[in-house]
Amino acid sequence: xxxxxxxxxxxxxxxxxxxxxxxFTGQQMAELAGVSNSNxxxxxxxxxxxxxxxxxxxxxIAAQLTLDDENLSRILNEMNKLxxxxxxxxxxxxxxxxxxxxxR
Numbered sequence: 001x002x003x004x005x006x007x008x009x010x011x012x013x014x015x016x017x018x019x020x021x022x023x024f025t026g027q028q029m030a031e032l033a034g035v036s037n038s039n040x041x042x043x044x045x046x047x048x049x050x051x052x053x054x055x056x057x058x059x060x061i062a063a064q065l066t067l068d069d070e071n072l073s074r075i076l077n078e079m080n081k082l083x084x085x086x087x088x089x090x091x092x093x094x095x096x097x098x099x100x101x102x103x104r
Contacts, residue, residue: 004055007055009052009053009054009055009058010053010058012044012045012046012050015029015044015045015053016045018061019045025038026038026041026042027041029041032061032064032065033053033057033060033061034057034060035057063075076088
């Protein structure tokens with residue numbers, strides 16, 4: 001079942017506005033997006049031919065900015081049930097960072 005059709009990614013200006021609104025560094029934006037580092041994040045926000053932000057990455061960002069801790073935990077628990085393994089501590093630290101900055 002497709003949840004979203006006809007996806008048009010945010011513009012580089014939209015992503016720059018989000019970064020400014022959150023007052024995040026490039027590295028913090030990379031962590032929020034689940035990409036390896038700020039160099040990877042910059043591939044979506046600058047250069048001669050920036051990449052379009054993948055729907056899955058945008059969904060991951062939006063979920064972290066929107067869902068409360070309980071609902072995020074429900075999703076992470078479901079991911080574990082589906083066979084994924086990951087370090088929960090890093091996720092909790094990220095949630096704490098967002099909470100302290102008044103994002104959620």
